[in-house]
Amino acid sequence: MTKILYVEDEPFLGQIVKESLESRQYEVCMVEDGKDAVQVFSQINPDICVLDVMLPGKDGYTIGKEIRSLNPGIPIIFVTAKIQTEDLLKGFESGGNDYLRKPFSMEELIVRINNLLFITQSRDSIVGKEILKIGTFDFNTQRFELKRGDQIRKLSHRESELLSILYQN
Template sequence: MKQKILYVEDEPNLGKIVNDTLRLQGFEVVWEQDGALVMEHFKAFEPDVCVLDIMLPNINGYELCLKIRELQPQLPIIFLTAKVNTEDLVKGFEAGGTDYIRKPFSIEELIVRINNQLQLQQIHGGNNGPDQDIDEMTIGKYKYRPQRYELEAPSGIINLSSREGELLHMMAGKGSQIIERKELLLKIWGDDSFFNSRNLDVYIKKLRTYFSEDDNIEIQTLRGKGYLFLVR
């Protein structure tokens, strides 16, 4: 069965190129240019992934994302945006986006992002967190085996401590959604004291080092919010 993509883009030339390419890649696609008509398509089409431009006629991508989230809380939603400010990025994730691509982008990158979101959705089965029983997670060029706390990098195996493994599992399991600093502290350390907060900083730094062999993996700090674990 073909995976279904609801694609929303008001720029006709770009929209046609992306729409045609996704179809050639084997996806079933509905392409809409007017934000006001998107929800009608959404209910009838029941997509597996939504790809939303932010600047749209009548209803913008942020508002559409909020409407979609009311109906499908765990559906992958990828934002396409020319906006580069951190505030805009945070706004998109707070609206319910699970990934973003900055314009201009390559079609190859978009397809990788779509497939990554579909893979994460399959792994988590629509749950809010990672499946604790999964044997292996693919993260860019890496593979993580949570039951053994084993991270396979391009250069070899990295054996993680239990807390490093729990932290990675929680962050990677969010699927590019914001994970709050306090949530990490409470679930892994049991409280959000100053001492544990400093420990978290150390562990985040370690994870960044472990993933340094893949430039497409980024752990982004959002001040006052938490973190984004991004796989481009």
């Protein structure tokens, strides 16, 4: 069963989303305070994180960065009422793989969760190979680095995911 860490400080919305996900066979651990999120993440080892941005204790962007430092491969979706482009960019810069604006439909959230899980599972199927040979390039799947000769380029998490998908197909 897919395990989701869901961080949301609005109890009513949080409960609706939690119950809706559970009715679709997801295991959901909901946290309402940002300061507890990283500790709970470490305890439950989820498959994906869905993080609100505006939280008491610690904001979602900070939580995303901390989670990303603990597990570079974990999929993270930010869910927020913030609609400015700079907020969206900050979400991606904070380690997010996706950004969903409130209000949202459950169907859209579920599709985004499933898409990220598919990408992660596809990537994980080649994780046993730390170095992938792609033409004249060596792609380090663990360190997110692309090497050609003596030149090394650090890739973002998103670039690494995309390259892994392209490699498989």
